[in-house]
Amino acid sequence: MINVRNLKKSYQISDDRYQVLNDINLDVSKGEFVSIMGPSGSGKSTLLNILGGLDTPDSGEVLINNINIDSLNDKKKTLFRRENIGFIFQNYQLLHNMTVEENISMPMHADKINKNIIEKQVKDIIDAVGLKGKEKNFPSQLSGGQQQRVSIARALIMNPVLILADEPTGNLDRKTGTEVLKLLSNLHRNNHLTILMVTHDIYAASYSDRIILLKDGHVEMDVKHEKEGENVDLITNILEKLNS
Structure with a gap:
């Protein structure tokens, strides 16, 4: 579903140029839940932004369902994101x-979908993420966890193929x-969602x-894991090796 080939990205800061991603190659299958x-400074968020079409690489390509997102003009890229990718952010946005x-x-509303369809789908997704009774609340009236549930619901409302x-x-x-992790895990399992989480x-x-573990702009390790909540010791050992 996702194919990344020879991806490179650098940034100019004052007189110096910093290589953030250096020849990244990876594949993600439909229905995988992948942590980055x-x-x-290893390039995690930069990689996620490029995968979502929010940033562009210096070279290399990103294919999502065989579509090279960087080959699209701004209008088509915006439409592709809205129809195919759901974003969940740390600060909810x-x-x-x-x-x-x-x-x-x-x-x-941006896609001018029929009002009755919007009302039904919003009701269904609010129920699914556990926000029933909060429909008319403003973000300031919600806890952090509830705000993140709103963010998750918004990411899911267009039935995306990919959650970032x-x-x-x-x-x-x-x-x-x-609670949020269990919600994401259940949505992944029940709806066969593909999720990439930094x-x-x-x-x-x-x-x-x-x-997937990044270090100095490279994919350092790529490990499979069995069940949620397991292999924490394994991950800890891997991170210790990365930081050594």
């Missing part, structure tokens, strides 16, 4: 002057973060079934 880990249902339905999550539990306490948290990564 690595030390600070909700509009604070909109209610829960208004935040969730934004992508559908950047530190989705980074602003949450352990209990609330676990995280620095070993516990969060244990909910995925594959972990």
Whole structure:
């Protein structure tokens, strides 16, 4: 479903140029839940942004369902993102002057979908993420975990083929973060969603079934894992090797 070939990305900062991604190659199959880990500055978020078409590589290509997203013009790329990719961010990125249902339905209104269809799908997704009764609330009236559930619902509302999550539990306490991880895991399992999640948290990564570790812009390791909550010691050992 996702094919990354010879991906390179660098940034100019003052007089220096920093190579963030250096010849990245990886494949992700439909229905995988993949965590992207690595030390600070290893290129995790940059890779996620390129996969989502929010940033462009210096060279190489990204194919999603055999479509090279960087070959699309800005209008087509925006449409492709809206129809195929759902984004979940650490800081939720909700509009604070909109209610829960208004935040969730934004992508559908952008596509001018029938009002009755919007109302039904928003109701269904609100029920699915455990926000029933919060439809008319504003983000300021919600806890951090509830705001992240709104973000997840908004990411799912267009039935995307891919979810990209950047530190989705980074602003949450352990209990609330676990609830969000279990929600993502259940959605992945029940709806066969493909999820790529950037995280620095070993516990969060244990909910995925594959972990890609980046170091110095390279794929250092690519390991499969058996069940959520297991192999934390294995991941810890791998991270210690990366930081050695």
